[in-house]
Amino acid sequence: MNINLTLFGQMVTFAFFVWFCMKFVWPIILQAMEERQQKIADGLDAADRALHDLEQAQNKASDQMQEAKQEAAGIIDQANKRAVQIIEEAKQQAVTEGERLKVAAQAEIEQEVNRAKEELRATVAGLALAGAEKVLEASIDEKSNRALVDKLAAQL
């Protein structure tokens, strides 16, 4: 319990520890803490900003979607119209083609009929001549009777 040199020993020790703490401990820890504080504040800021950006992006995206929908609806409309038009055109074309084909077929048929008539006439003329030859049994001058027979055949 006596006061002695320990007093000064403690004072010196105290001074040394305070110096140590002041130089090697306090500033370093405090600096790290402040830096971290700054970092956290920055991080929170960034998060806020990101949230804001996200909102903006979402708005933009929904706008674009709306636009795209409208555009798509327009395109579909146009396509429908065009399809109707094409169908209409095709119908028109088909009708025209059918008409054309029908006319051609009729012409051909007529031609065939005429040819058949021609043939038939020739054949009938021959047959009539042969018949008349046999009926008359006489040799008739082919030249004088020919015009007669042809007149007959033309009446058929």
Place this chain on the structure above:
Amino acid sequence: MAGENPASTTEYIQHHLQNLVYGNHPDHGWSFAHSAQEAAEMGFMAIHVDSLAWSIGLGLIFCFLFRFAAVRATTGVPSGLLNFVELIVEFIDGVVKDSFHGSNKMVAPLALTIFVWVFLMNLMDLLPVDLIPYLLGFAGVHYQKIVPSTDPNITMGMALAVFALMLYYSVKIKGTGFIKELTMHPFNHWVFIPVNLFMETVGLLAKPFSLGLRLFGNMYAGEMIFILIAMMFAAGAGAGFAAGGLHAQLFGEHTNLLFWLVIFALVCGVCWMNLKGKISTGKTVLISAVIMTLGGGVFAIAGGLMQWGWAVFHVLIITLQAFIFMVLTIVYLSMAHEDH
């Protein structure tokens, strides 16, 4: 250890309160003191080896711990020790910013050193009073006070260092204003200069004394109470089986460390089994109580409970005293920085 007779009880207490002194004895020269009387004869030229060694050791622990944390301080996510250290640093920083309004880079580290160091020194009070002195007894060291803050040299040493800082900053910041403060306050007239000087000087000197002696007084009283409670164990010895338990039956007045180690191991074993879920908590308390009663008797149980109770209360005191020492230092230095 003391028995029931008053002489040895007094001896026990005095032995506990005697530092390990190394000093210049008028007869033996520089040597360790072998008794309280020799220590007293050494006068001022002596050193309390135990106080200083524990205080420096604890200071080194503080430095090492905080330096370790400082080296590993990152701006990333802190963990473990760094978290703990930063908690303390932030707390101290808050207190300093609240009470100290000057600009001085020394005050905050000073406060941190004081708080942690004084706390660690006070914390030694919670170790069982007889443990370390008993163990060191085997090594031939007969006196040992392990709580540096129960030594007025230690607390006054710190208080005087703070006082020196107060004077230094008063002169540095206020210059002649400091002299004016001492002479022209509280009665602002030249006639009253002697009166003012006397009052202000007393007031100034009272600061380091109250600072150092407050801590010393609190810790010394706390230590005393621990010692007094510790004697309850001894009081049971020789008082028969009911009061002193098996211990008194087997060893009489002489404590055997091994016996208490066995009791300690048994209680630890019971608690361990409880933690492993083998026995219920109620049974654990009951069995522990029975073991302790059988071992040490009623006195040991009562003493143990009182030690525990006082220790719980003392945790508050040691923290509070460390905090008070720190806050007063800050306030005193703040006053030294205030220019009127």
